[in-house]
Amino acid sequence: MAEISLEVNGKQAVLDVPDNTLLIHALRDHLRLTGAHVGCDTSQCGACTVHVDGQAVKSCAMLAVQAEGRSVTTIEGLAKDGDDLHPMQQAFHDNHGLQCGYCTPGMVMVGIDIARRHGKPDPATVRHELEGNLCRCTGYQNIVASIVEGAGKMEGTA
Template sequence: MAKIRVQVNGRETEGEVPDRMLLIHFLRDELRLTGAHVGCDTSQCGACTVHLDGQAVKSCAVLAVQADGRSITTIEGLSAGGEALHPMQQSFHDNHGLQCGFCTPGMVMTGIDIARRHGRPDEATVRRELEGNLCRCTGYQNIVKAILDGAERMEAGA
């Protein structure tokens, strides 16, 4: 067992975790933050994507102990005080970038990371960057559209 201290969605938290516990299980099982989903356990689908020190990571490929002393943002931590949606979340809503919703938290978190790194990316960049995220319900067109729109909204400060 290892003791860890992390900042999750702006709040300091401590926990004692088994050395081999994955970050996704710490978030879901210990902290009850169930927005990130376990889709494959092999880092193939991206449903478990969170931000670790501002960078998108697949939390099924990170040990909880590796997050010690670091900052984690989950889908639950995006909205300002829980009132307004983050611009990327609003863009997914407005552009119908979801169907069943299972992959949506990971797509939104990845979309934010794409926008932070590329500003206003073009469609080819978004499609290339989404290669590590799977959606079984859509043809990705509305997801790509939502990320392009979300990136524009983020840059505009919406």
């Protein structure tokens, strides 16, 4: 067992977890933050994507102990005061960038990371950057449009 301390969505958390606990399971099972989904458990689909120190990370490929002392943001931590959607979340809503919704939290989190790294990316850049995040429903058109629009509205936003 390992005791780890990390910041999750702006709040300190101390967890006692087995050494081999994946970050996704620490978030879902210990902190009850179920927005990040377990899709493949092999880091192939991206449904588990969260931000660690501001960068997109597939939480099924990271041990919880590796997050010791770091800042983790999940989809639950994006909305301001729990009500006002993050610009990327709003863009997904406005562009119907989801269908079943299973991949959506990971897509939103990677979309924010794309915007952070590329500013206002064009659709070709978004399509390239989405490699490793899978959606079985939408055909990606609306996801790409959502990320392009969300990135354009993110200036000055985390």
